[in-house]
Amino acid sequence: MTRKIIVATLAVFVAWGILDFIMHGMILSSAYAVTAILWRPMAQMKQVLMYLVTFLSALVFITIYARLISPKDLNRGLSYGLLFGLGAGISMGYGTYSVQPIPYNMALIWFLGTTVKGTIAGLIAGLMVKEDEKKTA
Secondary structure, eight states, rough: OOOHHHHHHHHHHHHHHHHHIIIIIIIIIIHHHHTTSOOOOOOGOOOHHHHHHHHHHHHHHHHHHHHSSSOOOOHHHHHHHHHHHHHHHIIIIIHHHHHHHHHHHHHHHHHHHHHHHHHHHHHHHHHOOOOOOOOOO
């Protein structure tokens, strides 16, 4: 199971990186420019920390699926990913909107994007992390 967790974690990390680039680098780039006062300048961004956080989040996501979700199949993976994404998306999008002066469209995109990210991670988990076959003695 450990090999499956590592490979699935890497797949989720890559998928989330691509989706983050689309969401933050393409869709929201103009919104970030308008709200530049709220963010660190690009030169001060903690890129390595962002990658580490994304990797550790992917590891936790996959480990929860591998250890706590049963049976492991595509439908359970998608359901888990959707629920995870909704919970994280509500917190990220609307939780931030409630305390920080970000535009509403940014909150909405964070919510929707995080929901999509969770669902895709669930798809990956459902496809890659299967039940260990019982060894008969």
